[in-house]
Amino acid sequence: MLRVLLMVLVVANVVTALAIVETRQRHRQLFMQSTRLQxxxxxxxxxxxxxxxxxxxxxxxxxxxxVARDRLGMKFPEGDDIVVIRP
Structure with a gap:
């Protein structure tokens, strides 16, 4: 009985260690991705x-x-060219 419990604890310890390694690796990947995105x-x-x-x-x-003067040849109208229309 004690051997079975010891084996279960050893297996649980190994599984936990592997989960920690996987979690840290995922964290590093996400951190690098975050840095690239920033x-x-x-x-x-x-x-x-x-x-x-x-x-x-x-x-x-x-x-x-x-641009209006150089490219389009536009200019302000002279006084004689201005026509005022009243209703």
């Missing part, structure tokens, strides 16, 4: 900041005015 998140945040800066640059009124 790095990717940080890189995306940096890229998003760059894109916001670029968008702000392209949307500046001076930039729009310059």
């Amino acid at each position: 790095k990717a998140r940080d890189e995306l945040n940096i890229e998003f900041g760059r894109l916001q800066l670029e968008q702000a640059t392209w949307a500046e009124s001076n930039r729009i005015d310059q």
